Amino acid sequence: MTDMVDFNQRIIKEFRANGGKVGGMFEGASMLILHTTGAKTGRELVTPLVHHQEGDELHIYASAGGADHHPAWYHNLVANPDVTVEVGTETLPMRARVTTGGERDRLFAEQVERAPGFGAYQRKTTRVIPVIVLERV
Numbered sequence: 001m002t003d004m005v006d007f008n009q010r011i012i013k014e015f016r017a018n019g020g021k022v023g024g025m026f027e028g029a030s031m032l033i034l035h036t037t038g039a040k041t042g043r044e045l046v047t048p049l050v051h052h053q054e055g056d057e058l059h060i061y062a063s064a065g066g067a068d069h070h071p072a073w074y075h076n077l078v079a080n081p082d083v084t085v086e087v088g089t090e091t092l093p094m095r096a097r098v099t100t101g102g103e104r105d106r107l108f109a110e111q112v113e114r115a116p117g118f119g120a121y122q123r124k125t126t127r128v129i130p131v132i133v134l135e136r137v
Contacts, residue, residue, distance in 0.1 A: 011048040020088035026050070029115070032058060033086035039079035047073045051087075051134075052111060058085065058094070058134040059107055066124030074130060085134060094134040107131045 012033055014022045022031055032051045035044055052059045062074040077083055077096040085094050099107060108131050112119040122129050 008046075008048055012046060015048060015086070020086070022048075032060070034060065034073060034077075035084035035086075036073050036076035037080040037082075039076050045073065045076060047071075049073075050115070052114065053087075056136050058087065059111070060132045060134065061108070061111055061118060062130040062132065063118060063121040066121035068125050068127060070127070070130065074132070077132065082137070083134065093137040095137050097133045097135060099131045099133055104128075104131045107133075 011022055011026065011031070015031055015033060020031065022029075029050050030052060032049055034047045034049055036047070037043070038045055049060050062070050064071040078098065081096040083094050083096055085092050108118070108122070108129065111131070112122075118129070
């Protein structure tokens with residue numbers, strides 16, 4: 001777990017130092033930093049994520065790399081859907097909405113077209129990977 005925390009901290013530092021851009025395995029990917037409120041602790045938690053922008057909406061994917069459980073940030077935003085997002089050099093208040101049915105399937109399929117690794121994540125697990133829409137408040 002400490003390795004993942006350190007990994008995320010390095011990405012966050014690089015993101016902030018470079019106006020929202022990161023290199024390495026995320027070179028060219030659209031990244032954001034998601035601030036959630038812990039479902040159990042009430043503490044602010046910060047997570048770097050790949051996203052896709054469609055109009056004013058941002059789409060994020062609770063893939064957890066294809067793990068058999070949802071990532072902690074997903075549980076936090078379900079419990080507390082008001083979040084803060086850093087995109088580029090902006091910090092925005094947003095509200096999270098978990099998609100369902102056809103909307104979820106369409107958005108996930110579009111992400112797999114853009115980034116085939118997301119299809120590999122889905123094949124690794126029996127859970128349906130949630131797609132979350134972030135809308136400006």
